[in-house]
Amino acid sequence: MKIQRAHQIQMNPNNQQANYFVRACGIARFVYNWALSEWIHQYEAGDKPSVYGLKKKFNAIKREQYPWILEVTKCAPEQAFNNLGKAFKGFFRNLKAGRKSGYPCFKKRSKSKDSFYLSNDQFQLNGKSIKIPKLGWVKMREKLRLDGKIMSAVVSRTAGRWFVSIQVEIEAPEFQVGGSALGVDLGIKELATVSDGRVFGNPRPLKTKKRQLRLYQKAVSRKKRGSNNRKKAIHRLQRLHYQISCIRKDAQHKATTAITTGCRLLGIESLQVKGMLKNHKLARALSDASMGEVLRQLEYKADGKGITLVKADKFYPSSKTCSGCGSMKIDLALGDRVYRCKHCGLELDRDLNAALNLKNLAVGSTVSACRLGSSGARALAHA
Numbered sequence: 001m002k003i004q005r006a007h008q009i010q011m012n013p014n015n016q017q018a019n020y021f022v023r024a025c026g027i028a029r030f031v032y033n034w035a036l037s038e039w040i041h042q043y044e045a046g047d048k049p050s051v052y053g054l055k056k057k058f059n060a061i062k063r064e065q066y067p068w069i070l071e072v073t074k075c076a077p078e079q080a081f082n083n084l085g086k087a088f089k090g091f092f093r094n095l096k097a098g099r100k101s102g103y104p105c106f107k108k109r110s111k112s113k114d115s116f117y118l119s120n121d122q123f124q125l126n127g128k129s130i131k132i133p134k135l136g137w138v139k140m141r142e143k144l145r146l147d148g149k150i151m152s153a154v155v156s157r158t159a160g161r162w163f164v165s166i167q168v169e170i171e172a173p174e175f176q177v178g179g180s181a182l183g184v185d186l187g188i189k190e191l192a193t194v195s196d197g198r199v200f201g202n203p204r205p206l207k208t209k210k211r212q213l214r215l216y217q218k219a220v221s222r223k224k225r226g227s228n229n230r231k232k233a234i235h236r237l238q239r240l241h242y243q244i245s246c247i248r249k250d251a252q253h254k255a256t257t258a259i260t261t262g263c264r265l266l267g268i269e270s271l272q273v274k275g276m277l278k279n280h281k282l283a284r285a286l287s288d289a290s291m292g293e294v295l296r297q298l299e300y301k302a303d304g305k306g307i308t309l310v311k312a313d314k315f316y317p318s319s320k321t322c323s324g325c326g327s328m329k330i331d332l333a334l335g336d337r338v339y340r341c342k343h344c345g346l347e348l349d350r351d352l353n354a355a356l357n358l359k360n361l362a363v364g365s366t367v368s369a370c371r372l373g374s375s376g377a378r379a380l381a382h383a
Contacts, residue, residue, distance in 0.1 A: 025114035079117035115156035159242035175306025179264035183359030193351035200255035267362030323356035
């Protein structure tokens with residue numbers, strides 16, 4: 001079975017190469033805005049716009065009206081049409097389903113992320129270098145660690161640093177045989193508590209850097225708009241946000257990799273993170289913990305390793321249920337960090353009790369699925 005994985009590598013471009021990247025990102029943004037404007041104009045005129053028609057019209061006029069577009073790789077403007085098509089496809093799908101979805105909007109240079117696309121026939125790799133059309137070889141910090149068919153690449157800028165994300169199609173790893181059954185409870189104080197007693201701490205980078213972040217934001221607001229000092233202050237603020245993001249991602253990847261190593265059955269929660277963030281007293285702490293990203297990593301890493309994943313229902317009372325006797329403690333408050341059962345006398349950490357309940361749920365679901373057959377196993381594994 002084939003799966004696709006991406007490896008993001010930082011690049012070390014010189015001034016000329018960095019200028020090429022800026023122009024390519026600007027062209028991708030310009031073409032996207034041009035296509036959106038043309039789409040709106042045709043729709044208001046009573047026509048039925050399409051991505052193919054917009055691309056055909058643009059290719060007919062670009063050499064005369066926009067000759068500077070030819071200075072960069074052809075993938076930068078072409079992918080902008082595909083991105084617009086995806087944006088409208090998602091908008092109409094959400095509209096049909098009755099979900100709230102914003103109409104595709106124009107991209108502003110100061111707010112949109114700088115990036116452009118490269119198809120697999122438009123670049124080459126040679127060790128720690130990548131060759132980009134109409135630019136040449138650009139140095140990378142490390143080699144591509146994935147071995148397989150190269151599908152595409154995306155060059156992007158984050159906090160003044162340039163990265164290339166290379167997508168590769170590889171053979172799916174062999175599913176591991178054996179291992180233990182685990183339950184994982186996510187939280188704010190601790191990033192993850194596992195049913196076998198392991199606890200992965202939450203570094204809380206946003207809380208740690210909160211004072212420094214406030215000072216940098218104040219420095220930006222005090223600088224004159226358009227000045228070089230304001231640009232320097234913005235760049236310093238971007239670097240701090242990037243540092244916070246790296247600390248958070250490092251903790252998440254280390255925890256999820258350790259949890260999914262040597263495991264055959266995994267029970268996790270189904271959290272409605274968007275609804276949880278409406279609690280303004282906990283919104284910042286919840287965002288700093290980034291529980292949704294931890295669940296996403298657990299899901300795709302479990303899938304890649306052949307681990308059976310059982311997702312509890314979002315209303316499953318994992319914290320209020322006693323893992324020893326199964327009785328329910330209705331009056332359990334959020335500040336009660338130790339679970340004490342009135343029926344069997346069990347006393348243990350609240351998060352560990354929830355993790356044990358998730359493990360018991362996963363084991364019970366698997367046993368029931370085996371009785372129902374393979375179709376029932378597939379249904380319960382994603383319940």
